Amino acid sequence: MDFDAVLLAPRRNRMIEQGFWHDRTINGELDACLAACPDKLALTAYRLEAGDARRFNYRELAQMADRVAVGMTRLGVQKNDIVACQLPNWWQFTVTYLACSRIGAVMNPLMHIFRERELNFMLKHGEAKVIIAPKTFRGFDYEQMITAIQPGLPDLKHIVTVDGQGANSFEALLSGPAWEKEADAAAILSAHRPGPDDITQLIYTSGTTGEPKGVMHSANTVMANIIPYAQRLQLDAEDVVLMASPMAHQTGFMYGLMMPIMLKASAVLQDIWEPKKAVEVINTEKASFTMASTPFLTDLTKGVTENNTPVPTLKTFLCAGAPIPGPLVEQARAALGTKIVSAWGMTENGAVTLIELNDPDERAFTTDGLALAGVELKVVEIDASGPALPAGTPGKLYVRGCSNFGGYLKRPHLNGTDAEGWFDTGDLARMDEQGYIRITGRSKDVIIRGGENIPVVEIESLLYRHPAVAMAAIVAYPDERLGERACAVVVTKPGQSMDLPEIVRYLKEHQVATQYIPERLQVLDAMPATPSGKIQKFKLREQLQAMLAQG
Numbered sequence: 001m002d003f004d005a006v007l008l009a010p011r012r013n014r015m016i017e018q019g020f021w022h023d024r025t026i027n028g029e030l031d032a033c034l035a036a037c038p039d040k041l042a043l044t045a046y047r048l049e050a051g052d053a054r055r056f057n058y059r060e061l062a063q064m065a066d067r068v069a070v071g072m073t074r075l076g077v078q079k080n081d082i083v084a085c086q087l088p089n090w091w092q093f094t095v096t097y098l099a100c101s102r103i104g105a106v107m108n109p110l111m112h113i114f115r116e117r118e119l120n121f122m123l124k125h126g127e128a129k130v131i132i133a134p135k136t137f138r139g140f141d142y143e144q145m146i147t148a149i150q151p152g153l154p155d156l157k158h159i160v161t162v163d164g165q166g167a168n169s170f171e172a173l174l175s176g177p178a179w180e181k182e183a184d185a186a187a188i189l190s191a192h193r194p195g196p197d198d199i200t201q202l203i204y205t206s207g208t209t210g211e212p213k214g215v216m217h218s219a220n221t222v223m224a225n226i227i228p229y230a231q232r233l234q235l236d237a238e239d240v241v242l243m244a245s246p247m248a249h250q251t252g253f254m255y256g257l258m259m260p261i262m263l264k265a266s267a268v269l270q271d272i273w274e275p276k277k278a279v280e281v282i283n284t285e286k287a288s289f290t291m292a293s294t295p296f297l298t299d300l301t302k303g304v305t306e307n308n309t310p311v312p313t314l315k316t317f318l319c320a321g322a323p324i325p326g327p328l329v330e331q332a333r334a335a336l337g338t339k340i341v342s343a344w345g346m347t348e349n350g351a352v353t354l355i356e357l358n359d360p361d362e363r364a365f366t367t368d369g370l371a372l373a374g375v376e377l378k379v380v381e382i383d384a385s386g387p388a389l390p391a392g393t394p395g396k397l398y399v400r401g402c403s404n405f406g407g408y409l410k411r412p413h414l415n416g417t418d419a420e421g422w423f424d425t426g427d428l429a430r431m432d433e434q435g436y437i438r439i440t441g442r443s444k445d446v447i448i449r450g451g452e453n454i455p456v457v458e459i460e461s462l463l464y465r466h467p468a469v470a471m472a473a474i475v476a477y478p479d480e481r482l483g484e485r486a487c488a489v490v491v492t493k494p495g496q497s498m499d500l501p502e503i504v505r506y507l508k509e510h511q512v513a514t515q516y517i518p519e520r521l522q523v524l525d526a527m528p529a530t531p532s533g534k535i536q537k538f539k540l541r542e543q544l545q546a547m548l549a550q551g
Contacts, residue, residue: 001080001106001127003199005216005406007417012197012220020374020402021220022227023196026101029262030065033058037237041266045091046281048272049138054091058264063180065098070179070188072099075130075158079104079192082202084128086110086119086248088137089269092162092170093247094257096132099174101200104192108202109248112137113452116149116511118212122204126214126409127155135164138272196220202409203250205347205453212455214409215347225350225403226259228373232354233316233341235289237264240313242287244270244278244296245451250347251320255291275303279311286313293321293451294328295481297340301332314338318354319364320345321451322483323439326365333361344368344439346425348405353377353437367436368429375401378422379431394440397429398422447474450482454516462510463488463503468496471527474518475540477548488518489540491527498523522547 015021033042038059046053056064077083083105087093093109100107108126110119112134123131133142143161150156162170179185194200196219204212235241243256247269260267268285270278278300281287290296297319304311314336320343329340342364345351353369363369371377378388379395389395400421407415416424429437447454456474463472471491476484492498500521507517528539 001082003080003106003216003406004410004412005199005218006412007404007415008197008218008221008406011421015220015224015374015402018374018402020224021196022223023220024223025194025196025219026098026200026258026261027193029258030058030062030098033261033264034062037264040264042261043091043094043267043269044285045089045094045269046271046277047088047090048270048274048277056091061095061098064095064175065102066180066185066189067178068095068099068174069102070182070185071174071177072105072130073103073188074179075160075173077103077105077130079194080199081105081130082108082126082128084108084110084123084126084131086112086114086131086133086142087162088112088134088271089243089247089252089256090134090162090271091269092132092175094267094269095175097253097257101194102189104194104198106199106202108204109253110204111246111248111452111513112142113513113515115513116145118513119146120149120152122212122214123149123153123156125212126202126204128153129155130158130160131156132160132162132170135161135169194219196223199406201253203248203253203347211458213411213414216406216409218406221403221405222254222258222350223262224374224401225372226254226262229255229351229354230259230263232356232372233289233318234357235259235263235265239263239289240266240268240285240287242268242270242278242282242285242290242314244273244290245292249451250345250350251291251293251451254350273299275299276307279303279307279309282311282314283309287311288313288315289318290314290316291318291320291343294319294324294483295450297324297332298328298481301328301335305331305335311336311338316341316357318343318351320351322448323368324365325480326362329361329364340364342368344437346399348423349375349399349401349403352399352401352403355436363436366438367432368439370434370436372401372403374403375399377431377435377437379429379437382428391433392430394428394430397425397427397437397439399425447476447484447486449479449484449486449515452515454486456486459486459488459507459512459516459518462507462512463490466498466506468492468498468502471535473527473535473537473540475537475544477520477541477544485520486516486518487520487522487544489522489524489527489544491524520544 201217245251318341528536
């Protein structure tokens with residue numbers, strides 16, 4: 001794969017001079033852990049369906065990374081090849097990334113909720129040579145799904161399954177044989193280690209064009225975010241990081257996989273979110289920090305309250321992905337005794353803003369935080385990209401920072417970054433006099449349901465192809481637990497009708513992920529529209545909220 005990460009080279013010298021890029025890689029970080037604390041517990045991975053937990057100290061983790069790395073080369077994986085990973089928060093996810101880094105391969109994390117439609121595009125666009133997935137997870141057969149689409153993916157040579165029984169299982173191909181002891185292992189593990197500006201991660205994000213965009217990150221861009229993030233939160237080697245958010249998102253990948261290694265700390269993974277189990281895990285492992293979206297905080301607070309089981313070691317809960325309701329912060333503080341930190345970020349940058357640990361609690365529900373070190377923010381007129389607006393004035397949010405991505409794979413025209421390095425976030429915000437921002441809306445047509453972006457344009461395009469639909473729009477409506485849910489608004493063709501079960505059936509028939517399917521339906525005689533015919537979604541949202549308010 002040739003990576004067109006055109007946004008890296010122009011800012012390298014400036015980032016090095018300013019001390020924001022450190023020229024470190026995850027290989028060096030793991031090697032440092034192996035030298036300094038080989039017997040320290042590095043990783044504990046809980047699997048709820050299997051009812052087991054696997055533990056690795058740093059020596060064992062490094063050995064397994066080396067083993068899987070050599071095993072990958074036996075499958076033909078070379079430097080800059082894409083290895084897709086569609087795993088839950090299992091130990092194999094962490095090891096796969098570390099193994100890729102040992103040999104210069106690039107990991108493409110994929111959400112386990114993705115089905116044929118999403119995978120067909122991402123695996124083809126990213127030219128993945130290998131995909132690692134569960135045999136089955138939560139009753140779904142991943143091997144069967146991927147095998148069915150493989151004929152249309154000319155670059156995909158190997159499907160490797162975790163817990164599979166055949167010759168293509170992760171255990172048989174990668175983690176079982178002692179590949180690291182073979183005669184050529186040392187040479188393999190030293191020959192193609194990536195540099196700090198080589199692409200280390202390809203991760204897809206939903207946009208407004210109807211196609212996901214492949215975000216390219218280097219070690220320098222992700223570490224330039226993780227270092228000030230950990231400093232802002234006062235995290236160190238004594239912390240135990242619980243990660244129940246998917247590691248196929250930047251939240252899990254950067255702060256549950258990479259950050260603990262960089263801190264020489266311990267990571268604890270939970271593959272299925274179950275609040276009662278999370279309380280048990282926090283107390284068993286003495287977890288001190290976690291990051292997740294608002295529904296996780298709601299569930300954890302409820303679980304602790306209802307079961308009267310405190311979590312005294314949990315110092316900090318960073319909540320992002322949707323605004324945090326004020327009452328929830330108060331309830332969580334009372335029930336958990338934990339500092340609630342609000343934040344805002346993007347796949348393209350990682351976390352961009354966080355409140356300070358010594359900020360008043362209300363900052364967590366009235367702002368989305370203050371820029372991290374190495375990040376600049378400005379709010380400009382919605383229809384311009386000029387000078388910053390006065391404090392308190394809403395506008396379009398731009399970011400310029402050390403953690404800005406390298407570009408969108410094969411889509412440089414969509415990079416959204418000007419000659420001065422300002423990146424158009426697509427979000428609307430206001431900034432106060434102290435520099436704290438508040439996200440006020442999204443100019444990008446994306447709904448965030450429980451921290452998961454719903455690709456609105458793609459779902460709308462499918463609805464338009466339904467034989468009964470004349471016009472379609474997807475709009476958000478507020479939800480106490482998930483932040484937002486999606487409502488489909490349709491105008492039917494003459495003589496046709498539509499109901500929600502038919503919408504669900506139709507979208508499932510087109511292999512749409514369950515989380516992307518609208519949960520309400522409104523059928524209208526006509527859409528509110530501009531004179532030019534553009535649907536006025538703000539009016540749809542207003543109508544929907546008025547209807548919900550009436551019960």
